[in-house]
Amino acid sequence: MSSRATTLEAISTLFGGAIAASAANEQSGEETGPRPLGVIERDYRQCGTHLDAKIAPEQLPEAARIMFTLGYYLESITGVDWIADNELEAVYDFSRYDFDCCRVAIRVRIPRDNPQLPTITPIYTGANWHERETHDFFGIVFTGHPHLIPLLLPEDADFHPLLKDFSA
Amino acid sequence: MSEQLIELQPDETFVLNVGPQHPATHGVLRVKMTMDGEYIYRAETVLGYIHRMHEKMAENRTYAQYWPNLSRLDYLSAMAFNHGYALVVERACAIEVPERAEYIRVITVELNRISSHLVWLGAYVLDLGGFTPLMYCFDDREQILDLLESVTGSRLTYCYFRFGGLYNDIDDAFIVGTRAFIKRMRRELKMYKKLVTDNIILMKRLKGHGLVDQDMCQRYGATGPVARGSGINYDVRRNEPYSIYDRFDFEVPVFTEGDSYARYLVRMEEIEQSLRIIEQALDRLPDGPVNPEKKPKTIKPPPGDYYAAVETARGNFGIRLVSDGGKNAYRLKLRSPTYSNMHLFDEACRGMLIADALAFMGSLDLVIPEMDR
Numbered sequence: 001m002s003s004r005a006t007t008l009e010a011i012s013t014l015f016g017g018a019i020a021a022s023a024a025n026e027q028s029g030e031e032t033g034p035r036p037l038g039v040i041e042r043d044y045r046q047c048g049t050h051l052d053a054k055i056a057p058e059q060l061p062e063a064a065r066i067m068f069t070l071g072y073y074l075e076s077i078t079g080v081d082w083i084a085d086n087e088l089e090a091v092y093d094f095s096r097y098d099f100d101c102c103r104v105a106i107r108v109r110i111p112r113d114n115p116q117l118p119t120i121t122p123i124y125t126g127a128n129w130h131e132r133e134t135h136d137f138f139g140i141v142f143t144g145h146p147h148l149i150p151l152l153l154p155e156d157a158d159f160h161p162l163l164k165d166f167s168a
Numbered sequence: 169m170s171e172q173l174i175e176l177q178p179d180e181t182f183v184l185n186v187g188p189q190h191p192a193t194h195g196v197l198r199v200k201m202t203m204d205g206e207y208i209y210r211a212e213t214v215l216g217y218i219h220r221m222h223e224k225m226a227e228n229r230t231y232a233q234y235w236p237n238l239s240r241l242d243y244l245s246a247m248a249f250n251h252g253y254a255l256v257v258e259r260a261c262a263i264e265v266p267e268r269a270e271y272i273r274v275i276t277v278e279l280n281r282i283s284s285h286l287v288w289l290g291a292y293v294l295d296l297g298g299f300t301p302l303m304y305c306f307d308d309r310e311q312i313l314d315l316l317e318s319v320t321g322s323r324l325t326y327c328y329f330r331f332g333g334l335y336n337d338i339d340d341a342f343i344v345g346t347r348a349f350i351k352r353m354r355r356e357l358k359m360y361k362k363l364v365t366d367n368i369i370l371m372k373r374l375k376g377h378g379l380v381d382q383d384m385c386q387r388y389g390a391t392g393p394v395a396r397g398s399g400i401n402y403d404v405r406r407n408e409p410y411s412i413y414d415r416f417d418f419e420v421p422v423f424t425e426g427d428s429y430a431r432y433l434v435r436m437e438e439i440e441q442s443l444r445i446i447e448q449a450l451d452r453l454p455d456g457p458v459n460p461e462k463k464p465k466t467i468k469p470p471p472g473d474y475y476a477a478v479e480t481a482r483g484n485f486g487i488r489l490v491s492d493g494g495k496n497a498y499r500l501k502l503r504s505p506t507y508s509n510m511h512l513f514d515e516a517c518r519g520m521l522i523a524d525a526l527a528f529m530g531s532l533d534l535v536i537p538e539m540d541r
Contacts, residue, residue, distance in 0.1 A: 046259070126390075137223070
């Protein structure tokens with residue numbers, strides 16, 4: 001069984017085993033409202049990821065545990081400010097060390113006025129810096145993070161430069 | 169895991185500040201070390217001294233205007249960063265790259281990888297107290313810089329790639345020069361082996377120190393020579409072939425010891441493998457244009473998000489591009505390899521003697537601008 005199938009199955013247990021039908025809506029480029037929770041398979045050649053899951057914030061530690069057990073390493077955490085929807089998004093990129101290439105993006109959306117996500121540092125120690133950086137740039141508070149102080153910005157920084165309404 | 173020789177006393181420690189200006193950090197990096205005598209109790213890395221917010225700049229520039237930023241991330245392996253950016257935008261806009269351009273990309277990226285490893289080798293041995301190899305390394309690297317300068321116009325911060333192609337075609341002088349360099353470098357590698365690799369002092373400083381195991385690599389997301397020195401057979405060029413890397417016959421050097429010497433050997437072996445790739449690419453170099461005939465005038469990727477990763481001299485460099493269909497990126501995330509590689513320093517150096525820890529830090533091959541972005 002390929003890692004892709006195994007991962008798809010493991011992630012879909014987060015949603016009670018249900019797999020979202022397809023990525024058809026998204027690829028047609030039409031606005032079909034907010035994307036529902038679930039995991040979809042995507043065209044690697046076109047977008048660079050094999051699996052793309054949207055999960056609820058409280059599912060994050062469980063999702064990280066699944067990914068770690070399956071042998072994935074955390075590549076990065078990307079914050080995105082969707083100011084039009086009044087939401088912030090965090091995208092967790094995972095990849096594997098073996099030759100069974102499978103890239104997984106796990107995304108979470110949270111309200112812009114109270115951006116809070118549970119930390120995954122107990123599972124992926126390396127998430128520490130990624131979360132601090134995302135807190136620097138977007139003001140997302142990672143609850144349970146052991147050391148959430150500015151990493152790249154000055155130690156007294158009280159601004160979040162990658163928010164779309166930030167002006168220097 | 170720990171190499172601790174004595175029981176550390178957390179209540180009898182003092183803080184030793186290394187950096188931000190310190191020769192061993194090769195850039196502006198600060199490490200706050202809590203010491204028990206000569207032994208490290210813990211080490212907190214303080215980043216951001218040369219943070220320039222490259223990711224915000226991407227949101228304020230068009231895609232083409234962003235090219236120069238890439239080479240200012242990792243100034244030793246700039247060509248690979250060019251490649252990563254080219255890949256993600258070409259993927260987003262579905263731009264086809266001509267064959268000849270792909271081959272030239274591979275040749276220049278691999279030349280740049282060798283020059284990066286040569287700087288690392290020279291500086292690393294200098295850290296450990298050996299001055300002479302630096303001179304030889306920079307002499308060899310100079311040959312590469314001259315070759316690359318003749319086609320790209322710059323010596324360090326290359327801005328050579330274009331969407332779908334290249335700024336400039338290579339000429340016969342470059343091909344002849346590169347072939348001569350391969351011959352020269354093979355000879356020099358034998359000399360480095362005698363002069364540096366087999367040196368008993370170097371071995372004693374590096375063997376068994378700075379142990380990084382596979383679990384640690386996975387938890388921190390270490391890639392590149394750091395992961396390969398710990399027995400992880402992971403190279404983006406092999407595991408997730410991009411460009412035309414699947415056409416070349418080369419090996420991915422892997423050593424299982426996980427110590428500083430293993431990481432040293434990985435890089436030395438990689439120089440030879442890069443030479444092999446360049447040789448094959450030169451042999452098969454096709455004729456043709458280096459830029460596509462059809463290319464959109466303004467780059468406007470369709471809405472969505474795109475990811476691409478390349479293997480730089482330090483490991484996996486990834487770009488996540490989020491586009492809203494405009495002429496600027498909505499969000500561009502740069503995943504730099506040193507960032508994750510350096511993160512494990514704190515955990516791995518605990519209980520080490522400070523002199524060994526600095527030798528360990530050098531074996532991670534840090535480039536600070538790439539870490540701070």
